[in-house]
Amino acid sequence: MLDLKLIRNNPDQVRAGLNKRGAAALVDELLRLDEERRDNLARVEALKNKRNVVSKEVGRLKSAKVDATNLINEMKEVNEEIRQLDGVVRDLEERINEILYTLPNLPQEDVPVGADEQANVEVRRWGEPRTFSFTLKPHWELGESLNMFDFEQGAKISGARFTVLKGLGARLERALVNFMLDLHVNEHGYTEIFPPFLVSGACMVGTGQLPKFAEDMFKASPGDYYLIPTAEVPVTNLHREEILTAERLPIKYVAYSACFRAEAGSAGRDTRGLIRQHQFNKVELVKLTKPEDSAREHERLVQDAEKVLQLLNLPYRVVLLSSGDMGFAASKCYDLEVWLPSSGQYREISSCSNFGEFQARRANIRFRREPDAKPEFVHTLNGSGLAIGRTVAAIVENYQQADGSIVVPEILVPYMGGVKTIK
């Protein structure tokens, strides 16, 4: 959520930022509502002040056994006026918040301006895509023939975009989860979290999925629960409504979770294979930092995610997303794209975002620099480290052999119970 005071004091800056994201317009409406609200607020507060003063006077008079009927009657009228104005102010606040909750974050200065992924900027590449001396197969063909995954059974028990992992396919999934968690905990200093997969609506508002993207979420019933689309939601919200001490920052969490996405609006895209599923596994990195540290911590977070791909020896590139391609809450975002030989392209496998204070303002996560200092909003960041299903797809495709078997990346062999080849 954007700071209403920033909009009030620097409307041109906000307009320019929103324009880069193709989300302009509503600033003027917001300014008008804000002015109207403050106008009515001043009036109702003056009346409340009067009521408070007179009420104390009534108390004094009563204890002195003096009649106060006139004052009491006068206050009854004032109360009616207060009730009315309070309603006006509340309505205005609701409309202001409705708008504020649906405005995206402002892009940072160094984010390339553009409408979509065409304007993304490749930052660096790592690794050399293998050259194959035989005909490549996509991961879904290889995996099915090796009995690693079963798409038909997934469809039978759940429906489209669900997959059953079996045997060494299931084992590979589990190996990757453990490998990534160990790496980030032991080498990168993150604290492991195993969060609930169902959260309250308040959490979804806090990280920005609600109210705008309700149609992308699975809702659980009975109860008012949402299935998490990413561990970002429960983990970032761990500190909702808290004021942290400065020494605790930066906070670095790593969490495995299943992720659930409705994929509304992506019908027909990536219908085959593991790339786009309603349910997938992911190891997520989350950081809470001081504002001045978030840019540096963002770069480090990207490197921590890259390390996974490097250790798996999977070629990838880092892309800086354009203003139009970024997620709603992000102020700056790098995607990690892994090489998928069968389609001959780089595909997103991690998205690493700095949200500035956008989420912290929604979730009310603050910190104090000094024991007596005013609370300030923290900055929140997160990134996949990595999406497990897409990593499996990348391994299967990049490590495929002429005979249709898969060589297990060396670093994973211990996690695979010594299995070096899936055949």
Add this chain to the structure above:
RNA sequence: GGAGAGAUGGCUGAGUGGUUGAAGGCGCCCGCCUCGAAAGCGGGUAGGGGUUUACGCCCCUCGCGAGUUCGAAUCUCGCUCUCUCCGCCA
């Protein structure tokens, strides 16, 4: 699911319908003392909003939401959460 207890500031813990945004304690900050520290002593210490060049002033907030009242932390109703016992359960 049944029965009961509770929710107050960073923490703990008082609170009779009327200068109680809230005693006391702990913690923290500033000062005194000290070579330095501890102890001791004195003072300070919630958040949000509005307004003001500023000092300041005002409004709201005692889990959340309604209500009663001139006035609610305190009374009434609803909700949420936590704890204890019983039942069920991986």
